[in-house]
Amino acid sequence: MKNKIIVTGGCGYIGSHTVIELIENNFEVVILDDLSNSTEETLSRIEKITGVKPTFINIDLKNETKTKEVFSNHKDTKAVIHFAAHKAVGESVQKPLMYYKNNLYSLLNTLSAQVENNINGFIFSSSATVYGTPETLPITEENETQRPFSPYGNTKKVAEEILDDLIKSNPNFAAISLRYFNPIGAHESGLIGELPSGIPNNLMPYITQTAVGLREKLMVYGNDYPTKDGTPIRDYIHVVDLAKAHVLAVKRIIKKEQEKALEIFNLGTGNGFSVLDVIHSFEDVTNSKLNYEIVERRAGDVPKLYASTDLAKQKLGWTASKTLNEMILSSWNWEQKLRNKTK
Numbered sequence: 001m002k003n004k005i006i007v008t009g010g011c012g013y014i015g016s017h018t019v020i021e022l023i024e025n026n027f028e029v030v031i032l033d034d035l036s037n038s039t040e041e042t043l044s045r046i047e048k049i050t051g052v053k054p055t056f057i058n059i060d061l062k063n064e065t066k067t068k069e070v071f072s073n074h075k076d077t078k079a080v081i082h083f084a085a086h087k088a089v090g091e092s093v094q095k096p097l098m099y100y101k102n103n104l105y106s107l108l109n110t111l112s113a114q115v116e117n118n119i120n121g122f123i124f125s126s127s128a129t130v131y132g133t134p135e136t137l138p139i140t141e142e143n144e145t146q147r148p149f150s151p152y153g154n155t156k157k158v159a160e161e162i163l164d165d166l167i168k169s170n171p172n173f174a175a176i177s178l179r180y181f182n183p184i185g186a187h188e189s190g191l192i193g194e195l196p197s198g199i200p201n202n203l204m205p206y207i208t209q210t211a212v213g214l215r216e217k218l219m220v221y222g223n224d225y226p227t228k229d230g231t232p233i234r235d236y237i238h239v240v241d242l243a244k245a246h247v248l249a250v251k252r253i254i255k256k257e258q259e260k261a262l263e264i265f266n267l268g269t270g271n272g273f274s275v276l277d278v279i280h281s282f283e284d285v286t287n288s289k290l291n292y293e294i295v296e297r298r299a300g301d302v303p304k305l306y307a308s309t310d311l312a313k314q315k316l317g318w319t320a321s322k323t324l325n326e327m328i329l330s331s332w333n334w335e336q337k338l339r340n341k342t343k
């Protein structure tokens with residue numbers, strides 16, 4: 001008998017890569033997704049890669065009645081990985097209520113449905129944004145959390161607080177919160193990857209869309225930060241490395257190996273790269289010039305963020321394996337296939 005895992009947001013960027021890793025590790029996967037920022041075609045691509053088409057339920061998790069109904073039909077689920085959320089930082093500043101409603105109602109309905117059906121394992125898709133502007137680097141899980149700049153970021157922080165209250169009230173419930181640094185890259189097949197709707201907010205898709213000719217030029221938001229070349233430093237992490245960490249977290253929960261009812265792990269490489277590092281690496285690995293311009297800073301950007309990865313290594317037995325060049329090449333491969341252009 002395979003262990004059944006519910007993956008909310010399983011058609012999305014990180015969700016779909018995680019579904020593949022779960023299937024390859026012999027789990028049965030049920031995807032819950034409302035396709036608000038993804039497409040059903042991802043399912044056939046997952047099938048193409050793994051030979052297995054996961055069960056798919058099109059559901060808006062803001063609907064409590066329907067959420068409970070779905071979970072009651074899958075009472076034998078061992079754990080839930082909760083990706084489903086809106087994630088555009090800028091949009092969340094414009095539409096805070098939409099973000100709080102979407103990200104928190106769906107979380108609360110998922111957790112309530114789990115408790116009602118005695119499904120006691122939960123893995124949460126969190127973010128390094130909960131550290132705000134860190135005072136010490138690399139960031140360990142012991143770093144104080146701060147009120148994130150954006151409502152999006154705050155939904156992640158509040159969600160972790162909700163989990164903390166839940167585990168204290170319910171001795172059966174076990175959760176792992178995974179704080180991602182900057183996920184980039186795509187599956188090696190080039191069949192799935194990041195598909196931002198509209199104009200990308202994040203650096204990597206903006207770079208690949210510029211290089212492929214969809215955008216005229218990349219705006220580099222500021223070169224007057226206190227870093228080696230003035231552009232902000234981030235810890236970029238390959239999405240497949242990230243996906244593998246979720247499988248290890250699921251196994252840890254199923255085997256009851258947790259040391260605390262709520263465990264928190266940073267997921268990054270521990271290496272910091274500036275925006276200009278990423279641009280220059282892109283130019284090197286693709287042997288091309290990228291059209292870019294230095295412009296004003298973007299509101300809310302932190303100068304430097306990179307992870308201490310010791311805890312994930314010790315407890316999950318996980319380390320990131322892909323280099324920045326490998327991440328960039330896989331993003332580029334995906335973008336080119338997507339646009340049907342091969343160089």
Ligand code: UFG
Pocket residue numbers: 087089127128129130153181182201202203204206218219220221222231232233234275298301305
């Ligand atoms: N950048 C540009 N031009 C762009 C896009 C980004 O110069 O067009 C720069 C940003 O200013 C920043 C760096 O590239 O210095 C990385 O920006 P991203 O938007 O790719 O990533 P962020 O670090 O801002 O955000 C990421 C996630 C968020 C999460 C945050 C936590 O996308 O979901 O990390 O730190 F909240």
